[in-house]
Amino acid sequence: MSVAVAQPIGRSEPLPITPKPVDRTVDPAPVEAVMRRxxxxxxxxxxxxxxxxxAAVRALAWSLYKPxxxxxxxxxxxxxTGLGNVADKIVKKQRKTFGTLRDLLRGRSVGIIEQDHAKGLVKYAKPMGVIGAVTPSTNPGATPVNKAMMAVKGRNAIVIAPSxxxxxxxARIVALMREELERIGLPADLVQILPEPVTKDSTEALMRACDLIVVTGSQDNVRRAYSSGTPAIGVGAGNVPVMIDETADLDAAAEKIRDSKIFDNSTSCSSENSVVIVDAVYDQAIAALERAGAYLCxxxxxxxxxxxxxxxxxxxRDLIARDAAVLAEAFELPPEARGSRFFLVEEEGVGRAHPFSGEKLALVLTVYRAKDFAAAKARVAEILEHQGKGHSCGxxxxxMARARELAADxxxxxxxxxxxxxxxxxxGFNSGLGFTLSMGCGSWQKNSISENLSYRHFLNITHLVTPIPEDRPSPRDLFGPHWEKIGYVEETSAEAGR
Incomplete structure (x- = not known):
C-alpha cells in the first residue's frame, strides 16, 4: 500500500531537581545516530x-491490536516486570489502542484544521519534528504505541526511552510498529527506541535533542524533562479517592470499584486507592464491597x-501489582480471605504517618468513614492534598448537585x-474524555497540561489572519463599571481612549 503525499505547506511527588552537569564521558553517538535517522x-x-x-496511525494501532x-x-x-496480569494487559492493549484509534481518525492534523470566519482566522497544522517519549514499566507495550499513534498523527517521528x-x-513492540510502517511504504525510522542500556544520561541526551518530550511514569523523569530546555509534557502521580454517599446504588458502586481496582492488579494511576463512605450507609457499603469480592482486614x-x-x-517491589492470592499469603490472611479479589483496610488519618492514605499500586483499598457529605468532601480534599492533587477523584x-460541588471546589x-x-x-466508550495513557494534572502537580494527552499536543499551529470589521468598544463599554465606583466623569474628546 502506498501513502498519498500532498504538496508541503511548511517545513518543517518529588521536589524539583537541579539538573546535573552533563557527563561528558558518556558517548553521545548512539543518541545522535537515532536522532539523525x-x-x-x-x-x-x-x-x-x-x-x-x-494510514500510518492505523498501521501502528494494528501492530498492538492484532490479537x-x-x-x-x-x-x-x-x-x-512481574507487574499486572496477562488477561487484563491484553484487554488494556486492545481497548486503549482501539479507543485511541477511534479518536485519532475523527480529527484533522494536516493542512487546515479549523476556520473561524467571524474572526478571520484559519488554522493550519504543522509537525513538531521528533518527539522524545519516556515510558513506564507498568505499561511497556501499550504506552509506547499510544504515544506513537498520537505523534505520527501529527506527522512527527518518535524516539522512545523505556523503563x-x-x-x-x-523493543518488541517497536519492532512490530516498524514492520507495519514498512508494509505500507513508510520509513521504519519514524518509530525508534533508544539502544540499551537506557540510562539517565542517554535519556537526558534525548530530551535535549528532540523537539518535544512527553513523559509518563517516574516523577524524577518528569522534573528532568521540564528542566531540559526542551518543551515538555509530563503527567502527575495518581492517588484516586472516591466517595460513596447515602444516595448511591451501593451494589453498583461496589462492583464498579471492584472492576476498576482489580484491573491489571492496580497498575493504573487511575485505580481507586481510597473510598470515603458517609456514615449513614457505611456498614451497608462495606457489606456491598464484600459481596463484590472484598475482604475487610x-x-x-x-x-x-x-x-x-x-x-x-x-x-x-515484590508485592505491588501482584495477584490477590499472592497478597493473601504474604499478609498471612485467614482462609476466608484467600478467595477474595481485593482487600479493605480501615483508616482514620492522612499523611506521611499514614501510608495507607497514599498510592499503593496493589489490591489494597483504604476505607474512610465520614459523618456526612461535607465531611467526606473534606476528607477527599485532604487525601488529594497529601498525594495526587490535580489528578482525579470520583x-x-x-x-448531581454534589458532583457539581466537587467539580467546582x-x-x-x-x-x-x-x-x-x-x-x-x-x-472510555461511555466517557467523553479522550482515550489516553497520559493524564495531565495541571499546575497542581507542575504539569503543563490539565487534560488528557491527545494528538493536538503534538502539533504546531499556523494562524492565517485576515481583516474583519473593526471590533472596537467605547471606553465607557469597558471602564464604565469602574468609573461609577470612583466617580470619574468621561472625557468628551473624540479622541478620548483612542
Whole structure:
C-alpha cells in the first residue's frame, strides 16, 4: 500500500531537581545516530496528506491490536516486570489502542484544521519534528504505541526511552510498529527506541535533542524533562479517592470499584486507592464491597499489611501489582480471605504517618468513614492534598448537585460520577474524555497540561489572519463599571481612549 503525499505547506511527588552537569564521558553517538535517522524519516513523512497520516496511525494501532501480538506482548510484559496480569494487559492493549484509534481518525492534523470566519482566522497544522517519549514499566507495550499513534498523527517521528525493566517488551513492540510502517511504504525510522542500556544520561541526551518530550511514569523523569530546555509534557502521580454517599446504588458502586481496582492488579494511576463512605450507609457499603469480592482486614491484619507492603518507607517491589492470592499469603490472611479479589483496610488519618492514605499500586483499598457529605468532601480534599492533587477523584451518587460541588471546589482535573474509575478516567466508550495513557494534572502537580494527552499536543499551529470589521468598544463599554465606583466623569474628546 502506498501513502498519498500532498504538496508541503511548511517545513518543517518529588521536589524539583537541579539538573546535573552533563557527563561528558558518556558517548553521545548512539543518541545522535537515532536522532539523525528520526529526522531523515520525519522529513519525508512531513509531506504526507491526511490520508497518509491516518494510514500510518492505523498501521501502528494494528501492530498492538492484532490479537496474537497483544497476547505476546502481555505475556512478555508480565514475565519481564512481574507487574499486572496477562488477561487484563491484553484487554488494556486492545481497548486503549482501539479507543485511541477511534479518536485519532475523527480529527484533522494536516493542512487546515479549523476556520473561524467571524474572526478571520484559519488554522493550519504543522509537525513538531521528533518527539522524545519516556515510558513506564507498568505499561511497556501499550504506552509506547499510544504515544506513537498520537505523534505520527501529527506527522512527527518518535524516539522512545523505556523503563529498563520493560525494555524487552518495548523493543518488541517497536519492532512490530516498524514492520507495519514498512508494509505500507513508510520509513521504519519514524518509530525508534533508544539502544540499551537506557540510562539517565542517554535519556537526558534525548530530551535535549528532540523537539518535544512527553513523559509518563517516574516523577524524577518528569522534573528532568521540564528542566531540559526542551518543551515538555509530563503527567502527575495518581492517588484516586472516591466517595460513596447515602444516595448511591451501593451494589453498583461496589462492583464498579471492584472492576476498576482489580484491573491489571492496580497498575493504573487511575485505580481507586481510597473510598470515603458517609456514615449513614457505611456498614451497608462495606457489606456491598464484600459481596463484590472484598475482604475487610482486622486491625491486627492491617498491621501485617502495612509491615509487608512497605519496606523502609517504600512500597515492596515484590508485592505491588501482584495477584490477590499472592497478597493473601504474604499478609498471612485467614482462609476466608484467600478467595477474595481485593482487600479493605480501615483508616482514620492522612499523611506521611499514614501510608495507607497514599498510592499503593496493589489490591489494597483504604476505607474512610465520614459523618456526612461535607465531611467526606473534606476528607477527599485532604487525601488529594497529601498525594495526587490535580489528578482525579470520583463519586457514587444520584445527587448531581454534589458532583457539581466537587467539580467546582476540588483541585483536580477530572471528577468522575458513577464510573469504574480506571475505565473512564483515561477515556472510555461511555466517557467523553479522550482515550489516553497520559493524564495531565495541571499546575497542581507542575504539569503543563490539565487534560488528557491527545494528538493536538503534538502539533504546531499556523494562524492565517485576515481583516474583519473593526471590533472596537467605547471606553465607557469597558471602564464604565469602574468609573461609577470612583466617580470619574468621561472625557468628551473624540479622541478620548483612542
Amino acid at each position: 528520526a529526522r531523515a524519516a520525519q522529513k519525508i513523512f512531513a509531506e504526507a496528506d491526511q490520508e497518509g497520516a491516518d 496474537e501480538n497483544a497476547r505476546e506482548l502481555a505475556e512478555l510484559a508480565v514475565a519481564d 529498563p525493566l520493560g525494555y524487552r517488551t518495548t 482486622t486491625p491486627e491484619e492491617k498491621g501485617r499489611v502495612a509491615e509487608r507492603l512497605w519496606v523502609k518507607g517504600k512500597l515492596n 463519586i457514587h451518587t444520584t445527587d 476540588l483541585d483536580v482535573v477530572r471528577v468522575l460520577v458513577n464510573f469504574a474509575h480506571t475505565f473512564g478516567n483515561g477515556g
